[in-house]
Amino acid sequence: MAGKKRPLVVITRKLPDPVETRMRELFDARLNVEDRPMTQPELVAAIKEADVLVPTITDNIDAALIAQAGDNLKLIANFGNGVDKIDVEAAAKKGITVTNTPNVLTEDTADMTMALMLAVPRRLAEGANVLTSDKKWAGWSPTWMLGRRIWGKRLGIVGMGRIGTAVARRAKAFGLSIHYHNRHRVLPAVEDELEATYWESLDQMLARMDIISVNCPSTPATFHLLSARRLALMQPSAYIVNTARGDIIDEESLIKLIHDGKIAGAALDVYEHEPALNSKLLKLAAKGKVVLLPHMGSATLEGRIDMGEKVIINIRAFVDGHRPPDRVLPLRT
Ligand SMILES: O=CC(=O)O
Numbered sequence: 001m002a003g004k005k006r007p008l009v010v011i012t013r014k015l016p017d018p019v020e021t022r023m024r025e026l027f028d029a030r031l032n033v034e035d036r037p038m039t040q041p042e043l044v045a046a047i048k049e050a051d052v053l054v055p056t057i058t059d060n061i062d063a064a065l066i067a068q069a070g071d072n073l074k075l076i077a078n079f080g081n082g083v084d085k086i087d088v089e090a091a092a093k094k095g096i097t098v099t100n101t102p103n104v105l106t107e108d109t110a111d112m113t114m115a116l117m118l119a120v121p122r123r124l125a126e127g128a129n130v131l132t133s134d135k136k137w138a139g140w141s142p143t144w145m146l147g148r149r150i151w152g153k154r155l156g157i158v159g160m161g162r163i164g165t166a167v168a169r170r171a172k173a174f175g176l177s178i179h180y181h182n183r184h185r186v187l188p189a190v191e192d193e194l195e196a197t198y199w200e201s202l203d204q205m206l207a208r209m210d211i212i213s214v215n216c217p218s219t220p221a222t223f224h225l226l227s228a229r230r231l232a233l234m235q236p237s238a239y240i241v242n243t244a245r246g247d248i249i250d251e252e253s254l255i256k257l258i259h260d261g262k263i264a265g266a267a268l269d270v271y272e273h274e275p276a277l278n279s280k281l282l283k284l285a286a287k288g289k290v291v292l293l294p295h296m297g298s299a300t301l302e303g304r305i306d307m308g309e310k311v312i313i314n315i316r317a318f319v320d321g322h323r324p325p326d327r328v329l330p331l332r333t
Pocket residue numbers: 057079080081082083105297298
């Protein structure tokens with residue numbers, strides 16, 4: 001990029017207006033004016049030409065694509081936290097830095113996790129549906145639409161990172177007791193604040209919880225972390241919430257266990273093959289066993305503008321010859 005004043009920054013998707021305006025002011029920004037994902041040939045053209053590529057979490061930036069990058073591509077500044085669609089290792093081998101947008105979507109995603117945690121036990125979607133569908137509401141009844149109590153229950157968080165901790169803070173305020181499984185134990189001060197119990201064994205935690213919340217990243221090590229065997233350890237009265245990534249759960253097994261009454265229900269924001277949806281999930285939704293959202297965890301206007309600002313900060317730091325604050329290093333596997 002040396003010698004160039006304004007790097008050519010190719011952005012694969014439409015971003016919120018204030019972000020695009022700022023990008024145009026600062027860079028030679030190539031925006032995607034049509035609000036649709038780039039096709040594969042468009043992505044190839046983009047990676048060949050750009051000094052900086054700004055993909056989103058749905059673009060597949062795999063080794064084959066990275067191999068086609070032009071010599072001037074030195075930075076992939078992801079608009080999003082999860083980098084599971086970027087081959088960070090292949091990028092590093094080609095001398096390309098990768099950055100993401102952590103922190104700014106933590107609280108929004110935790111809010112949505114909390115909403116989903118309530119949704120199935122308290123029958124939110126089913127209840128709302130009574131009023132908006134042509135089903136007749138006969139009025140309040142002592143025995144109708146009874147869900148299950150949330151407060152006083154045990155919440156097991158799989159992945160106590162930034163989002164997991166933000167979920168735990170909210171859940172504690174809702175009267176749940178906090179349990180977690182993580183590769184590493186969190187700081188004692190955080191455990192004390194949350195009165196959290198650490199489970200070294202994920203299996204043992206799964207077997208004892210009322211609600212499980214998945215909050216770890218998707219990596220080769222967490223693929224189907226909640227496998228058929230592990231899901232089968234859960235109690236038949238337990239619920240599972242996933243706002244992380246679909247492939248952390250063996251979705252087909254989860255569907256079967258809910259269908260067979262071996263898990264009470266699930267609230268999902270992410271899917272194993274999204275945007276494709278397993279049609280069996282729709283059948284479970286119709287029975288009130290699952291609540292399904294279309295990957296909206298971080299979808300607030302403020303959050304998306306903050307994410308754009310993070311992308312800009314990373315690009316500017318990099319272009320100015322500094323280490324970008326949100327550099328993602330290849331995984332040590
Ligand atoms: O899912 C959203 C993200 O990873 O940013």
